[in-house]
Amino acid sequence: MAGLQQTNSEMILLSWVRQSTRNYPQVNVTNFTTSWSDGLAFNALLHSHRPDLFDWNTVASQQSPVQRLDHAFNIARQHLGIEKLLDPEDVATACPDKKSILMYVTSLFQVLPQQVTMEAIREVEMLPRHSRVTREEHIEVHEQHFSQEVSFTFLLSSGCSKMVVSLP
Numbered sequence: 001m002a003g004l005q006q007t008n009s010e011m012i013l014l015s016w017v018r019q020s021t022r023n024y025p026q027v028n029v030t031n032f033t034t035s036w037s038d039g040l041a042f043n044a045l046l047h048s049h050r051p052d053l054f055d056w057n058t059v060a061s062q063q064s065p066v067q068r069l070d071h072a073f074n075i076a077r078q079h080l081g082i083e084k085l086l087d088p089e090d091v092a093t094a095c096p097d098k099k100s101i102l103m104y105v106t107s108l109f110q111v112l113p114q115q116v117t118m119e120a121i122r123e124v125e126m127l128p129r130h131s132r133v134t135r136e137e138h139i140e141v142h143e144q145h146f147s148q149e150v151s152f153t154f155l156l157s158s159g160c161s162k163m164v165v166s167l168p
Contacts, residue, residue, distance in 0.1 A: 013105060015121045016114065020048040030127055032101045037092055039068025045105075046075055051111045053079055065092040078105055082107045099137065 016028065021027045024044040029035040036042060040060060047056045053075055059068055069088035076082040085104050090096065 010102065010120050011121060011124050012116055013102070013109060016109060016116045016125045017045060018124060019116060020112075023048065024056070024060075031096045032105065033096055034094070036067050037094070037096050038065045039063070039070075039072060039092065041090070042072035042076075042104075043068055045108060045112075046072055046080075050079065076108065079110045080108070082111065132153065 002005040010032065012034070017029045021029060021041060024040070024110065027040050027044040029041050043054075043056070043059050046053065047059075054071070054126075059071055063071065066088045069086075069091050073084045073086060077084050080105075085107070088099055091101070
């Protein structure tokens with residue numbers, strides 16, 4: 001039951017984010033991991049509710065992901081009272097931590113207007129599921145004369161999963 005409640009909460013939160021950022025063509029939030037790493041989603045979410053705080057075009061076009069993330073976290077701290085709970089360098093990765101992103105977006109949800117339409121929720125329900133990697137799938141290494149470590153990151157429907165393989 002707790003898992004179902006969490007899934008429903010995530011769906012409502014994702015619906016709210018998508019509805020709030022709909023008018024920002026550079027932003028397409030489909031999850032609570034990779035969709036946030038370039039900083040655009042955080043800034044679009046803030047700008048959609050508080051356009052008076054900054055110029056969207058300047059932030060979207062002239063800054064690096066770390067700068068955009070730092071900008072969003074500073075705006076949220078200064079104007080909304082949300083502590084800077086995340087480090088931009090930790091989010092600007094191939095696979096940011098889902099629970100950390102959820103916690104921060106929930107903090108935004110608590111202070112920004114929260115109206116979510118049924119249409120937005122239905123839209124999230126219809127999002128395509130990312131390819132699932134099952135535990136049965138594996139990688140065969142035919143050459144044994146490598147001496148390195150290889151890291152694979154898989155995007156799962158539930159988030160990212162990292163696998164490290166040490167080769168002899």
